[in-house]
Amino acid sequence: MKAFSDAARYARDAGFVAHLAAPLVDLLGPRPGERVLDLGCGDGRLSAAIAARGARVVGIDRSPAMVAAARERGIEAHELDAAALPFVETFDAVFSNAALHWMGPVMEAVLAGVFRALRPGGRFVGEMGGFGNIAAITTALLATLARRGIDARTRLPWTFPTAAAWRARLERQGFRVESCELIPRPTRLETGMAAWFELFAADLLALVPADERPALVAEILELLAPALRAEDGTWYADYVRLRFGALKPEESR
Ligand code: BEZ
Numbered sequence: 001m002k003a004f005s006d007a008a009r010y011a012r013d014a015g016f017v018a019h020l021a022a023p024l025v026d027l028l029g030p031r032p033g034e035r036v037l038d039l040g041c042g043d044g045r046l047s048a049a050i051a052a053r054g055a056r057v058v059g060i061d062r063s064p065a066m067v068a069a070a071r072e073r074g075i076e077a078h079e080l081d082a083a084a085l086p087f088v089e090t091f092d093a094v095f096s097n098a099a100l101h102w103m104g105p106v107m108e109a110v111l112a113g114v115f116r117a118l119r120p121g122g123r124f125v126g127e128m129g130g131f132g133n134i135a136a137i138t139t140a141l142l143a144t145l146a147r148r149g150i151d152a153r154t155r156l157p158w159t160f161p162t163a164a165a166w167r168a169r170l171e172r173q174g175f176r177v178e179s180c181e182l183i184p185r186p187t188r189l190e191t192g193m194a195a196w197f198e199l200f201a202a203d204l205l206a207l208v209p210a211d212e213r214p215a216l217v218a219e220i221l222e223l224l225a226p227a228l229r230a231e232d233g234t235w236y237a238d239y240v241r242l243r244f245g246a247l248k249p250e251e252s253r
Contacts, residue, residue, distance in 0.1 A: 040099020044070025130242025
């Protein structure tokens, strides 16, 4: 599970993550007085947007730096492992943006904990990378590492399910799925593609010695440019969102 250690850098190079999530907050539809858990709250930008609608938000994140940044915004935030949620029928809603795709190996425990944390009738609304997400980025990265004799196919830290697989997974957990769809969303990278790799794929870049990394990144960008760099030089990430809304049935007491 990824824990981002530099909140200022995250705000600079990944500000779009929260900016583009307004429709997800609308899908959540937070109401005054509701208790909402923000799972993987990061620097708390979206927690604050939810709180601004009158909900009482608790954010959790694995990263101490992110928890500190969320607290600075006035959010009640805790450093907690999403696979070991301690809450029982505590929340009216659980919300999660751009965090679940880092939790593949522990997803069963995460979903069980979310289900337990909700009161009967509570909702689980989220967005994560879906099937096909960063396909070009991943392929260029793997190909460039392979040129150096490194097979990283089993070392990718993220998981991007299809809508059908995700729906089935939520249903197995006991949720009633109201919506679940893939949304292709090419995403403008204001600070460029190299910054994206340094923020999100640092562990994979670290498979080569530090002095070889600039050349590795340059090669990746050369492969990606025909697909993901626009005429004006702007880079886009080939994001595909998986957006869903589900309910914990009233009868599940
Ligand atoms: C995303 O889809 O938000 C994402 C996936 C992998 C790495 C970074 C971001």
